[in-house]
Amino acid sequence: MSLCNSQRSNFRSHLERNIRLQTRPPAPARPSTTMNSSPHGSRASIDILEELQLIAAQNLEKLDINKYYEVVCELGKGTYGKVDLVIHKIRGTKMALKFLRKKTTKLKSFLREYSISLYLSPCPFIINMYGIAFETDEYYIFAQEYALAGDLFDIIPPQVGLSETVAKRCVHQVAIALDYLHCKKLVHRDIKPENILIFDKECRKVKLSDFGMTRRAGSPVKRVSGTIPYTAPELCDTTRQEGFCVDYSTDVWAFGVLLFCMLTGNFPWEKAMPNDTFYEEFVRWQRRRTGTVPSQWRRFTDEGLRMFRRLLSIEQERRCSVKEVFSYFNQCWMLDTENGNSSSLASSAPPLDIRSSSSEEDVLVDRLKQQSLSPACVVVKGSIMMDTHYSSMSTNSSSSSTGSYERVNRENNERGRILVATPIEICV
Numbered sequence: 001m002s003l004c005n006s007q008r009s010n011f012r013s014h015l016e017r018n019i020r021l022q023t024r025p026p027a028p029a030r031p032s033t034t035m036n037s038s039p040h041g042s043r044a045s046i047d048i049l050e051e052l053q054l055i056a057a058q059n060l061e062k063l064d065i066n067k068y069y070e071v072v073c074e075l076g077k078g079t080y081g082k083v084d085l086v087i088h089k090i091r092g093t094k095m096a097l098k099f100l101r102k103k104t105t106k107l108k109s110f111l112r113e114y115s116i117s118l119y120l121s122p123c124p125f126i127i128n129m130y131g132i133a134f135e136t137d138e139y140y141i142f143a144q145e146y147a148l149a150g151d152l153f154d155i156i157p158p159q160v161g162l163s164e165t166v167a168k169r170c171v172h173q174v175a176i177a178l179d180y181l182h183c184k185k186l187v188h189r190d191i192k193p194e195n196i197l198i199f200d201k202e203c204r205k206v207k208l209s210d211f212g213m214t215r216r217a218g219s220p221v222k223r224v225s226g227t228i229p230y231t232a233p234e235l236c237d238t239t240r241q242e243g244f245c246v247d248y249s250t251d252v253w254a255f256g257v258l259l260f261c262m263l264t265g266n267f268p269w270e271k272a273m274p275n276d277t278f279y280e281e282f283v284r285w286q287r288r289r290t291g292t293v294p295s296q297w298r299r300f301t302d303e304g305l306r307m308f309r310r311l312l313s314i315e316q317e318r319r320c321s322v323k324e325v326f327s328y329f330n331q332c333w334m335l336d337t338e339n340g341n342s343s344s345l346a347s348s349a350p351p352l353d354i355r356s357s358s359s360e361e362d363v364l365v366d367r368l369k370q371q372s373l374s375p376a377c378v379v380v381k382g383s384i385m386m387d388t389h390y391s392s393m394s395t396n397s398s399s400s401s402t403g404s405y406e407r408v409n410r411e412n413n414e415r416g417r418i419l420v421a422t423p424i425e426i427c428v
């Protein structure tokens, strides 16, 4: 669909009317208790998400996948479906198609994940999108850029961890992505290595993905009935009967656990709950009831421990913002690190202020309006993808680790997802 300017403004006001008719006005996002609110991601960015969803809904076509794509292999399986590596038959482009089973995914949830992914994709550290969404009888599907080397989980050596240099390189990019998201007043809510896609084993290029759980900060969500090691203690608190307000601080906690996993190849605990010995030990030290550093934390330097104290503050209100991690990059985090000094990394690191402006957002919406979401149309009119120059081919072996460090999966109960922890054995 290509529109001239006057048609476009008519279309826009038609859309605005529709949005007003079809959706209740979004609840204003509550200011975070832990972060300064940013001038970015205000009311305008909330409206743009509604608009993107509406456009996607209007353009969703039923397609025969085999007509447009050649399926190469399965890249991964999630709670709601699968991700396949495909090649576009006419264009020859490799893409990752995410399939969400209609049986377990509502159209609304699909549109939300697709629109949020699209909205965040201008960030260079967030997985890119092709502006393609369609459906088959069984699935809702959208297309993403293909991450050549799979996900971060596969390259963390169990019980060993990544070198500090590689971990810092990766953490830096993930922190920028997370800060970008938070500045847009969104909370990821599923930070874990499986959702960090990598393009090379040295983590020179990594991107955050999977926005299926992402919600606006301040929105109410129901309690979930399970936990994974990345789940923040306030969400594990079974004595709380009521639901929660989505808050940035839960991402910061998961980010802290992620750092521990990357640097050690272990989980710090099975769950952040009082009956977990490793967690209890950590809480005693964190609350300064003991001066003894818990055994699994003794491999970190004082500076490293200071950073973990800030990221993994038990009280939600005292947890730092994700940005604070940048102030620790010139320090060594590990005691026995082979090359802990990362000052060269810090100086060559990408600039932090890469938030998209509102004019970028307008361009995004305009480009989306001008193209159908169908693959056929993308061939003719180009895509909104910014970075498609990947040619080497790799299959993601998705080898599952055994021992202390295993993939953890969520299970679905549609609106409130259940979190399930795979049994883990923590080696210290």
Ligand SMILES: Nc1ncnc2c1ncn2[C@@H]1O[C@H](COP(=O)(O)OP(=O)(O)OP(=O)(O)O)[C@@H](O)[C@H]1O
Pocket: 075, 076, 077, 078, 079, 080, 081, 082, 083, 096, 098, 127, 144, 145, 146, 147, 148, 150, 151, 190, 194, 195, 197, 209, 210, 212, 396, 409, 410
């Ligand atoms: N663009 C991509 N390129 C390469 N591999 C990918 C891509 N997207 C996803 N994968 C692989 O597929 C796996 C599952 O993808 P994803 O996390 O998006 O699905 P999900 O159903 O939301 O999973 P979960 O239930 O664990 O959150 C990822 O962990 C990764 O290994």
